[in-house]
Amino acid sequence: MAFAIFILRLAICILAFPMYLLNFLGLWNWICKKCFPYFLVRLTVMYNEQMASKKRELFSNLQEFVGPSGTLSLLEVGCGTGANFKFYPPECRVTCIDPNPNFEKFLIKSIAENRHLQFERFVVAAGENMHEVADGSVDAVVCTLVLCSVGDPQKLLREVHRVLKPGGAFFFMEHVASEPSTWNYFWQQVLNPAWYLLFDGCNLTRETWKALEQASFSKLKLQHLQAPLSWELVRPHIFGYAVK
Template structure:
C-alpha cells in the first residue's frame, strides 16, 4: 500500500510538473494567494448550498452565548468571502480574521449585503497569532473549512481559547481525513501534496478532531458526518462546538 501511494504520488507530480516548478521557483504562492479568493467566491456558494442545513443546525443557538448587553460578539477565523454571515443572528458584532488580504474586497461585498450584522473590523493575521484581538474579548469563535489549512492547529486552538471569554464557545465545521481503511483515505494520501499547492495550503489528511479533543475545553460536542454532495475527497467532516 505504501509503495502504491508513493508511485501514484510520483505520477501525479510528473503530470503536475508546471505547478511544482512554479512552487520551486517561488512564484506559485503569490499566484495562489491572488487566485484563491476568486475560486472561493464560487466554491462558497456551492458549499453553502450543499451544507446549508448543517450550518443552520450548527449556528442555531449562537445567540445563547451573548453577553449581558444581549449582543453577541463573534470572531470568524479564516472568514474568506463572508459566506457564513447569513447564518449569524441579527445584531451580532462580527470581527473577521484572515491571513490573506486579497479576501477583503469580497468580504466588503458580503458586509454590504448583511445589514443584520454589525461589522467591527477585518484583521489580516494568521490564526496562530491573533495578538490584535484581546484576551477574553469575544463570546464565540467560528471556523469553517479552516483547520485544514493552518500551519499549526494546536497553536491556533490555543489562540481561540485565549480570545474567548470564560464560558465562550468555539464552533467548527471542518473536512477531515477519512477512515484509514477506505479508498477515500488512500486517494487523499495520494493527492495530498498537489492538493496542498493547488488550494492554498489545504490538507486532505488532517485528523482535526484529535487536536480539539486534546485542547483542554471544558466541554466538547463533536460529530463525524459525511457531505455526500461534495467532491468525494472532502466528504468526511466534523461538526460541533466546544466551551472554554
C-alpha cells in the same frame, strides 16, 4: 498499499511539475493569494447550498453564548469571502481575521448583503497569531474549512481559547481524513501533496478532531458526518462546538 500510494504520488508530481517549479521559485504562493479568492467565492456558493442545513444546525445555539452586553461578539477566523454571514443572528458584532488581504473586497460585498450584522473590522493575520484580538474579548469564535490549512492547529486552538470570554464557545465545521483502509483514504493520501499546493495549503489527510480533543476546552460537542458534497474526497466532516 504504501507502495501504490508512492507510485501514484510520483506520477501526479510529474504531471504537476510546473506547479512545483513555480512553488520552488517562490511564485506559486503569490499566484494563489491573488487567484484563490476568486475561486473560493464560487466554491462557497456551491458548498453553502449543499451544507445549508448543517450550517443552520451548527449555528442554531449561537445566541446561548451572548454576554452581559446583550449583543453577541463573534470572531471569524479564516473568514474568506464571508460565506457564513447569513447564518449569524441579527445584531451580531462580527470581527474577521484572514491571512490573505485579497479577501477584503469580497467581504465588503458580503457585508452589504447582510445588513442584519454589525461589522466591526477585518484583521489581516494568521489564526495562530491573533495578537490584535484581546484576551477574553469575544463571546464566540467561528472556524469553517480552516483547520485543514493552518500550519499549527494546536496553536490556533490555543489562540481561540485565549480570546474567548469564560463560558464562550468555539464553533467549527471541517473536512477531515477518511476512515483508514477505505478507497477514499487511499486517494486522499495519493492526492494530498498536489492538493496542498493547488488549494492554498489545504490538507486532505488531517485528523482535526484529535487536536480538538486535546485542546483545553471544558466541554466539546463533536459529530462526524459524511457531508452531502459533490467531491468524495472532502465528504468526511466534523462539526460542533467547544466551550471555554
